[in-house]
Amino acid sequence: NNAQRQAFERPYGLAWLLQLAMELDEWSQEEKDDSNEIDQWRENIRPLEILIVDRLSSWLPKLSYPVRSGEHSQTAFALGLSLDYARHVKNLKFAQLIEEQSSRFFSSDKLYPFNYEPSGEDFLSAGLAEADLMRRVMYKNNQDFIHWFNEFLPVNNLSSRLEPPSIADPTDPKLIHLAGLCLSRAWMLEGIIDALPFNSEQRNQLDQLSKRNAQAGLTAINESHYEGGHWLGTFAIYLITRRGINSKI
Structure with a gap:
């Protein structure tokens, strides 16, 4: 204290x-x-x-x-x-x-520049974390979130930079952050998807993107490398349990 x-x-x-x-x-x-x-x-x-x-x-x-x-x-x-x-x-x-x-x-953010992500040592997406937060904030009126998100990330503006990144050296304590980025992207996308209309093109695109990031992140976990092994498991459990979606609100 x-x-x-x-x-x-x-x-x-x-x-x-x-x-x-x-x-x-x-x-x-x-x-x-x-x-x-x-x-x-x-x-x-x-x-x-x-x-x-x-x-x-x-x-x-x-x-x-x-x-x-x-x-x-x-x-x-x-x-x-x-x-x-x-x-x-x-x-x-x-x-x-x-x-x-x-x-x-x-609340006033529009057209988030996802093409500027990621940085080389990110383990969180600033844009997706923001959207997943606003999904929580607007949960009482889901239409407000859908309207906000459509201006934040229009369906025709999905950046290829949100695809899973390449991890050049999993033994490097900073470069392995990108594996965590894949996992956190996946759960943030799942949270966003949970608030979008069923059977929409946008939901389907983000669902596939989430699965690709989840697969890349889970595959990258290697307990023999302390640099990632000591923390990536926490991210994996948070993703697998859908913790940020299943939490009672």
């Missing part, structure tokens, strides 16, 4: 911690033989959880512009994880803050 370390792990690590709190909260509500131990884990994490919500709540209104990087500092991805958490634990004040700030950052 050092006042000089307010930015520690902000926002990426903080958002993942909130996901852990959410997971423990769900687990503690299930009937299990070891429920006492799980309940203790849930309570043990609560002080840190409260601190993180306070820090993010203080920081977000002061963030003049969203960070659109493809790495840890990105704004949209962290807000998506945090919003899922806030809704699950029924922290309506925190959820409303995220929704309001997300709209401030992204």
Whole structure:
């Protein structure tokens, strides 16, 4: 709680911690033989959880512009994880803050330049993360999201740069980020697809693109290489479980 370390792990690590709190909260509500131990884990994490919500709540209104990087500092991805958490634990004040700030950052975006992605060490797509966040923000009126998304990424403007990238050296700790990019693209596309009309050309195109990225990302996981093996499994599980789509909102 050092006042000089307010930015520690902000926002990426903080958002993942909130996901852990959410997971423990769900687990503690299930009937299990070891429920006492799980309940203790849930309570043990609560002080840190409260601190993180306070820090993010203080920081977000002061963030003049969203960070659109493809790495840890990105704004949209962290807000998506945090919003899922806030809704699950029924922290309506925190959820409303995220929704309001997300709209401030992204609601007027049009014709996102996907041809500028990816950068060589990305593990997140700034454009797809933004769209997947706005899908969450607009979930009460899906037509609003469809209208927004059609202006953000028109069906005839799908960039070939969203195809799975080549990973030149899977033992390089930065270059292997592109495998994570494939996995996160796949789950973000799945989230977006979930909000689009059935049997539309746009939905079908994005579904195929998601599957190609998922295959490339899953194939790239190699436990013998620590550089990717120590974190890509988390991304793979998040994709396979459809965590960002199945979360109760």
